[in-house]
Amino acid sequence: MEHKIIVVGIGPGSPDYILPVASRIIADAKVIAGSKRALATFAPDHVITKVIDNDLKGVLTFIATSLMDNDVVVMVSGDPGFYSFLATLKTKFSSAQITVIPGISSMQLAFARITEIWQDAVLISMHGRQAKDIDLNYDPEKKLGILTDFEQNPLYIANVLLEHGWPLHSKVWLCANLSYENEKIKHLTLGEIKEVDGFTHCVMVVTI
Missing domain, CATH: 3.40.1010.10 (Tetrapyrrole methylase, N-terminal domain)
Structure with missing residues (x-):
C-alpha cells in the first residue's frame, strides 16, 4: 500500500x-x-x-x-x-x-471574535509577501482580512491603505494571539493605528 x-x-x-x-x-x-x-x-x-x-x-x-x-x-x-x-x-x-x-484559520477566528461576516471579505496575506493593488484599492463595499508580519505590520499596512484611497475613519480590528490566554483584540480607526503598540504579527480586519 x-x-x-x-x-x-x-x-x-x-x-x-x-x-x-x-x-x-x-x-x-x-x-x-x-x-x-x-x-x-x-x-x-x-x-x-x-x-x-x-x-x-x-x-x-x-x-x-x-x-x-x-x-x-x-x-x-x-x-x-x-x-x-x-x-x-x-x-x-x-x-x-x-x-x-x-x-x-486565525482569519476565521478573527471574524468570529468581532461578530463579522467574512463570506464577502477580500482575504489577503501580507505575511512575507506583497498584496495586489486590486485587492488593496478602496471600495465603499469592500471588507479586508489581512495577515500581517513584523515588517508589513498594521502601521505599514494602514499607510498603504491610505495611499490606496481608504478614508481615515475606516474601521479596523487588530487581533493578536488568537485562541491563546494572551489574546488581544483592539477596535480603532485607520487613522488611529499610529498610536498602537504591541500588534505586529496579527489579523487585521478593515471595513467602512
Missing part, C-alpha cells in the same frame, strides 16, 4: 480549537512534521518528528524518505488551504499522495 502525506490543520494554536478528527490522526501518527511550537503542543511521545524550518528542501526530503515506510502527518497552523505548507508540498508530491484535514 502506498503511504500518504496527511496534512492536518491544527487551528490557530490552542488545543481547544483543533478538530477531533485532527487530534485522532495526530495521536495515531508514527511520523510527524510541524513547527517547533506545534510539535511541542500536539505531538505524542515516541514518534519520529521533523521541525519545519527554513530548510524546506530538507523537510521535503525527510517526508519523501519517511513515506517509504509510514504515512507522514504534517501539522500546519490554521487551515491547510489558507497560506500554509500545503502549497510547498504540492510542488513535489501529487494530489493523489496527499490527504487534507481542514482546520480553523
Whole structure:
C-alpha cells in the first residue's frame, strides 16, 4: 500500500480549537512534521518528528524518505488551504499522495471574535509577501482580512491603505494571539493605528 502525506490543520494554536478528527490522526501518527511550537503542543511521545524550518528542501526530503515506510502527518497552523505548507508540498508530491484535514484559520477566528461576516471579505496575506493593488484599492463595499508580519505590520499596512484611497475613519480590528490566554483584540480607526503598540504579527480586519 502506498503511504500518504496527511496534512492536518491544527487551528490557530490552542488545543481547544483543533478538530477531533485532527487530534485522532495526530495521536495515531508514527511520523510527524510541524513547527517547533506545534510539535511541542500536539505531538505524542515516541514518534519520529521533523521541525519545519527554513530548510524546506530538507523537510521535503525527510517526508519523501519517511513515506517509504509510514504515512507522514504534517501539522500546519490554521487551515491547510489558507497560506500554509500545503502549497510547498504540492510542488513535489501529487494530489493523489496527499490527504487534507481542514482546520480553523486565525482569519476565521478573527471574524468570529468581532461578530463579522467574512463570506464577502477580500482575504489577503501580507505575511512575507506583497498584496495586489486590486485587492488593496478602496471600495465603499469592500471588507479586508489581512495577515500581517513584523515588517508589513498594521502601521505599514494602514499607510498603504491610505495611499490606496481608504478614508481615515475606516474601521479596523487588530487581533493578536488568537485562541491563546494572551489574546488581544483592539477596535480603532485607520487613522488611529499610529498610536498602537504591541500588534505586529496579527489579523487585521478593515471595513467602512
